[in-house]
Amino acid sequence: MEYGSIFLYIGIFFAILSLCSLISNELKESRRKAFFEEIIPHYGNFILASIIFVSTAAIQLIYYLVSSDFSIHYVWQYTSKDLPMIYKISALWTGEAGSMLFLSWVILFMAYWVSRRHESETRFKRRILIVILLIGILFLSLTLLLSPFNSISGTIPEDGSGLNPLLVNKWMILHPPGIFIPYGILVVVFASAIIHLVYTDKDWEIFSRPYARMAWMILGAGIVAGVIWSYEVWESYWIWDPAFTSILMTWLLLTAYLHSSSMYRRKMAGLLSPALAVNTFILAIYSTYIIRSGTVKSAHSFGESSQLLLLINFIILITIITELLVIYRYSKLKQDTQSPKSELLSNRNIFYITTILMILLSFILFWGLTASLLLTSYGASISANLYAAWSYPLSIVLIIVLGICMLEILGKRWIKGIIAGCVMILAILFIKPSEDIYTNLSISVLTFGGISTSYRLYKSLGSKGIQNNLISCAPHIIHFGILVMLVGVFMSTYSTSESVIFTKFYDKKTVGGYEIQLTDLAYPVEHKHMTAVLTKIGSYNIYKDGVMVGSGEARFREINGEFITEPYIYRGLFSDVNIRYQGIGTRDQVFISVANIRVIPGMTIIWAGSILVVTGILPLFFRKDRLLN
Secondary structure, rough: OHHHHHHHHHHHHHHHHHHHHHHHHHHHHHOOOOOOOHHHHHHHHHHHHHHHHEEEEEHHHHHHHHOOOEEEHHHHOOOOOOHHHHHHHHHHHHHHHHHHHHHHHHHHHHHHHHHHHHHOOOHHHHHHHHHHHHHHHHHHHHOOOOOOOOOOOOOOOOOOOOOOHHHHHHHHHHHHHHHHHHHHHHHHHHHHHHHHHHHHHOOHHHHHHHHHHHHHHHHHHHHHHHHHHHHHHHOOOOOHHHHHHHHHHHHHHHHHHHHHHHHOOOOOOOHHHHHHHHHHHHHHHHHHEEEEEOOOOOOOOOOOOOOHHEEEEHHHHHHHHHHHHHHHHHHHHHHHOOOOOOOOOOHHHHHHHHHHHHHHHHHHHHHHHHHHHHHHHOOOHHHHHHHHHHHHHHHHHHHHHOOOOOHHHHHHHHHHHHHHHHHHHHHHHHHHHOOOHHHHHHHHHHHHHHHHHHHHHHOOOOOOHHHHHHHHHHHHHHHHHHHHHHHHHHHHOOOOOEEEEEEOOOOOOOEEEEEEEEEEEEEEEEOOOEEEEEEEEEEEEEOOOOOEEEEEEEEEEEOOOOEEEEEEEOOOOEEEEEEEEEEEEEOOOOOOOOOOOOEEEHHHHHHHHHHHHHHHHHHHOOOOOOOOO
């Protein structure tokens, strides 16, 4: 047996020891017969030992990847000798086995963090650790079944098959960790909510709050990294790819949970908030299956593993258990409490509507993914256009509700503000800035949401002190950032795309208000360890109103039968120019060179909105209630 697998087995052993010590302590405190009482005080050391051995296994795998030890099947499958060092390391989370190892490590680290960070010994903390360790042991077992340290039988290959060329991108170094780390952090939110559903512990939301916020921020950053990667690889910043869709689905439900937790702190959403907490983690595991199983045809499917069927079985089992708990708690809550009456346009109802709309958006994506999963055996899937068609009306309503919610600051003049907003929307629709009804509706709704959010942000600046200002403005900065992103998304739908043929050097072609000039062609040969790769390079100048604003190179390569384009992207203030040399061209006899050119408005606005969202979430970590010691 290889050393890495031995380390994993020892890691599971110590995790089980820690679990046993926690369960023994729980039995002892319940005045029941406890087993192995002598190990009770050492649960923290057992968790530390477990994460040390799992970390050692991960380091061992990284060593094999970096040293190009092709006797290990995983190393052969995802690396090659000529692969840059940073991509050899990032291959750790590229395949199924490596991803499961990385996710297991994050979950165990969260167990260690909870055991050390929250020093007070309480039954609530102990029970949370029991749930986290159970899930961690499950993922470690799945990692062993996938066997990241399996050796190749027979002759050891001289070189590996190499990382998929689409993954050789700087943003792919950040994107997968930006997804799997928050998925692992959500285990604390899940465990806290489960303990609350079973034992009605009131501290669960305070305890899990900083973890939910951290997961939300990192997951959002991971999505942005994936968006930039998609923009550079597939020419579009968003594709309704199953992997992307599943991540967005999880982020939407997590956002809904954060809104419901805000209501929970005001003695509302007594059951909705914990129900969303547990289901967000379930969707995170489901997303992991979609991303790594390869069952649903996806741009992320670089392999397929039947072993991950065990993961889908676990998802089904944990879903049944948690939903039964929610139903049980609902029956108790219904007997003990009565919902207070409130006005139709009360703050309470607006929060509920907002949360429900985000749940519906997440459910649409879940339904599409699940339907595609069930239809896979028939060679069919759900059309990506259905996601946009169903999501659009809900998104419009959500922006309107957000605008109404921001008008709460008007107090008794709230209704007048809503009427003014309705008049503004109707006026824009009447003016018809565009012939397209959907364009006019989008402009009117985004204008209403932007004005009301800006006004709420302005009024929030009245708090005393810089820190209080930041904290009071933070949620509204997030909302404003999301609206800015949506404005950029709306603008980007009016992109101009054209395939251009150049017949001589320094010839200019006009696309979307820009002039594109071909200045040079080059065909260098890149000598690899085992092969030689021909790279075709086109050099271009970009002009706007007769003034040169940018200059750069676009590359075209064929690697392992995969055609890869590395675009030159000019990032303008209002529009991006994306040039992709298509590799078609000759300088002999008849000069010809082909490039696909897209002028995409609003991209800088999308990135600016992303920065605003991150800026808004950061001050929330400096609140006095951010952690429960």
